Amino acid sequence: MLKPHELSLDEMGDLAQIIPGPDPEVKLSYQTIPSFDALSRSSFIPVCQPTLGGNELRYVQRAVETNWISSAGSFIREFESRFAAACGVKYGIACANGTVALHLALATLGLQPGDEVILPTFTMIATINAVAYCGATPVLVDSEPAFWQMDIAQVAAKITPRTRAIIPVHTYGHPVDMDALNELACRHGIYVIEDAAEAHGAEYKGRRAGGLGAAASFSFYGNKIITTGEGGMVTTDNEAIARLAWNLRDHAFSHERHFWHKHMGYNYRMTNLQAAVGLAQVEQMDGFVAARRRNAAHYSRLLAQVPGITTPPEAEWAKNVFWMYGILVDEAAYGMNRDQLRRVLADHGVETRTFFIPMHCQPVYWQHFQGQRFPVAERLCRDGFYLPSASSLSASEIEYVTAVIRDAQG
Ligand SMILES: Cc1ncc(COP(=O)(O)O)c(C=O)c1O
Secondary structure, three states: OOOOOOOOHHHHHHHHHHOOOOOOOOOOOOOOOHHHOOHHHOOOEOOOOOOOOOOHHHHHHHHHHOOOOOOOOHHHHHHHHHHHHHHOOOEEEEEOOHHHHHHHHHHOOOOOOOOEEEEEOOOOHHHHHHHHHOOOEEEEEOEOOOOOOEOHHHHHHHOOOOEEEEOOEOHHHOOOOHHHHHHHHHHHOOEEEEEOOOOOOOEEOOEEOOOOOOEEEEEOEOOOOOOOEOOEEEEEOOHHHHHHHHHHHEOOEOOOOOOOEOOOOOEOOOOHHHHHHHHHHHHOHHHHHHHHHHHHHHHHHHHOOOOOEEOOOOOOOEEOOOOOEEEEEOHHHHOOOHHHHHHHHHHOOEOOEEOOOOHHHOHHHHHHHOOOOOHHHHHHHHHEEEEOOOOOOOHHHHHHHHHHHHHHOO
8 A cells, every 4th residue: 555755843853943833724704803894794815716707608608518528529639729829839738637738748758757847846746756757866956936937047057958848837927037047958968847827917028938949748627728628738839849748748649540559648638618717717817817916916005015925926037926915024024924814814714725845844855865965945835825815805805814914013
């Protein structure tokens, strides 16, 4: 039987201090604060939820009525080409989720055991797992403190003759500094595969995430900017990568004869039902991105004067899509720490989520990275959390949440 990798906080030394405790229980009705009586009648403000107000039902109904519910229906190709166009690339390969989309993109490179892949420690577990699924060796770098993204100087320092790929993760919807990264990768003949799971519509110097490397992967999980419930996509301008990804996604069936396989493929297909939802969602994507940027600007205005709260950054070359609106709490300046503030918010019916726990702190990878330290990622993990961030969030909900944060300070 498979056994879990156990890691007690005692074994982690001072790293244990950054590991958050369990989520606080969110009270199911808002505790009133005098000026928000209307809101107090609702149940709670979720950290995220999908917005399904477009053609979703109509398209799903069409899929059912035409009897095309598996992965061969026409919504798949339509969703793939619409989403690829939205990213400014030629090809989209729809997949079952964002994790397998990243694995699929990496699999097209033909990585071998011993090959190294550089990625940020500050990411979601799927990024490193996709590297491990390929049998390649993950190499971690820290984030830079200004925009919380992969530190390119550290990438340069970690390149070896065995480095085959780099995975920039556009964390929380802010793009990585791609020119610097691509220049470095090009000089060393290394592939760049974007993990754009959180960055639908994000832009780097006017170019969309998903078209900034050799290939990219997206997630359409329920909390993403556009969703298919579960789902993902590889995007690329490279025809060879696209053709191979389509083939590997579908068990690597050969075109010569049926049940003839020249690669070890996968079943990473998306269903036509999911693609029907996806097509309706991509039609609304620009509106969702605009709403998230508007909401972020409103949050940032209202939190600007609160001592000890750092609001999310945006580089002048970036269009941040604020998949999640994350803040940092400086305990000394704010007067309470991140976990205490989350508890106050939960008591007021506001759901929040802590930032990622870095990969070098994960029980499953602890042995591999033991002794390595990444101070920026560790600080983000200790002090960061995100506030409700759905595209459908209202201005008064944002005003309520920020009022709780201001009042908690006393
Ligand atoms: C950075 C990153 N990569 C990959 C994934 C995996 O996507 P999925 O949950 O669709 O498998 C996520 C999911 O949230 C993510 O945040």
